[in-house]
Amino acid sequence: MKSQFIFLIKTLSFLSILILFFSCASRKNVVYYQDIDSLTKNQNFSSYEIKIQPDDLLMIVVSTDDPEAAVPFNLKTYSISSNNKADITRGQETVQTYLVDQNGNIEFPVLGNIKIGGLTRTEALQLLQSKIGKYIKNPIINLRVTNFKISLQGEVNLPGTYPVVSERITLIEALSMAKDLTIYGKRNNILVIRENNGQKSYNRVDITKSDFINSPFYYLAQNDVVYVEPNKTRVNSSAVGPNTSVIISAVSILVSLSVLIFK
Template sequence: MVKSKMMKISVFCGLIALLLSSCVSRQKMAYFQNMERLEGNNTPNYYTTVIENNDLLNITVSPSGATEMDLKLVQPFNLPITAAPNVMGNITGQQRLQSYLVDNKGNIDFPVLGQLHVAGLTRQKLIELLKTRISEYVDNPIINVRIDNFKISVLGEVKTPGAYQIEDERITLLEALALAGDMTIYGRRDNVLIIRETEGIKKYAYVDITQSDFIDSPYYYLQQNDVVYIEPNKAQMQSSVYNRNIPIFISVASVLISLAILITNK
């Protein structure tokens, strides 16, 4: 009788240990812990995209007026519109604006104005530069600049890894994770790797998004062509060497064995 009771106690303790071992602590899973640290921090955190080498720039110059003469005056400052090829390389009826490729020295060749150094400028600074130069030929021109190839890549333990085109040229690390469907439960939230290339030099940093102070990190706002990598946690790396369903099988088998022991000892 004593032996039977000891067996039941052992089984009960084993079940409790199994349940506790399967739980993941809040410290490893929850985002934005210790948010109270940010209270009273009213420092604005602005970010403006900077043009880099190999960026594709869509630049259009429009007149302030709408007369035929106004349109003719700005025409030399715009690249011609070309027919867009489809995926097979055949020319379609659709049209697209050509883009300026920023070369490895940070320059573009602009109609009439010639070579311009644009790397390191924000979009607004480039607009101001072009408006000043083109105003020598056209009264009050309207300039629009857009980065055509602003994209980021999210890899590793997320639901939908891949490269994402960003329309508004401004994205945070959290927004990038949201685009990729957020991390899986197997992703390390305390060791997010961000790889960045600036002026041909590759840099990287690790960000802990379980702590609220990462909001002040220079990697909170992503730049064009940044790569975000979510490292698998220890459990995921260990599971890669065997069937991931084995812990489930063990848990089910343990429950069945426990029930059998309890029934037979009644």
Template sequence: MKSRISLNITVVIAVFTLLLTSCASREKIVYYQDADSVLMNNLQDTKFQTRLQPDDLLMIIVSAEDVEAAAPFNLINSMTSNPLNPAGTGQMQQQLYLIDNNGYVQFPVLGNIKLGGMTRKDALNYLSKEIGQYINNPIINLRIMNFKVTVQGEVNKPGVHSINSERLTLSEAIALSGDMTVYGKRENVLIIREIDGHRVPIRVDMTKSDFMNSPFYYLNQNDIVYVEPNKTRVNSSVVGPNLSLGLSALSLLVTIIALSTK
């Protein structure tokens, strides 16, 4: 009788420990599982170009051999004060162009021009053509100054990431967020992207390497990435608050059974 009770205690403890230490399978947590077998055709690496969209802040600088001729096509730099500087001096700051809700910017000399929806290359070609009617061989430098993406959910460092470049992959965004936790659903990553004024949800399976061939391997500015929690995380959110109570109850049960055998 005593040995049977001891066996029952052992089984209870073993099952409880197994539940606490159970982990997800390899297929649920490993990225790019079929990388060796997938032929990477049609990679987006050389084809991807950012498209300008409403609320983008653009730095556009026009230069030419004739500096005076190019000057009217540039915004006047503004002086910003520095309250931490006891001398009260500030620094020069390049003014930026804001693309409005209809895709337009107010550009010196050219007036109201539409850049929204264009790729960076298209915008450069358009500006070079229009400004070229006034000055010879203009050189245009265009850059998005507020490129950012938001990463939420089961990552170690969720937040909004500001990017200095204009090209960011989904993998890089996840890495900037400290990678996914073991509870993140790698096979069902949600990307919310604005397309033609509509917010469109897209699901990406990061356990399959062919997602690198999709148009969503590279993120657009203002994309939202959400890593959904798996069942283990959802269940733990329910079990977690009661875990200490469960352990106390188990300890009490074991103690009672042990005393009853004496």
């Protein structure tokens, strides 16, 4: 009986060691920028600009030395709010935004229909300055995308859709907004879904290799979707997950019974 008890204990110990062994994560699957020292130091990176896409909402403000001259190019709108206590309705003046249609066009005051989709912010500003410059002297134009957003899904700590204020965000910054990857996320196979000119592209990024900073997907574009795939540990645990507590309880009971029987 004693020999059977010793055999049972050894078996349980062996199984525990196996679980610990297979649960250990390899450094190459977890650590970011593993070969960054091999990159050329002080490397110059080209400036990145997003391209204007259909469904973008653009805030365009025109100013000049003569404020009255710029008025026709700055349509105003009003948001209505009411004060229930005094039954007073008030209108708050806001700047008009311009929706880029499916053909990449906006309808701009005085100028009419302008194709702006597919242009970078710099190119769009140059186009507007050349057209508005025919009407007013030295126009100053401010343009920004007001509905810039990205979505993060999968094995990140806070999945969701995030607004971006700066119009310039890296993949690493986006992952940081979601409180980084969970330990179960595949760092060498991150999916970036992007739409360009009505066509969706699907691209894989390996952030364990430092050369991804030279990738076209180091900077994200508006409406990009980032998906972090679960690793094998997460996939396997999802099958066992609902029964894990039951298995642990059963093993504990067996060990307790064995101790009582062979004591």
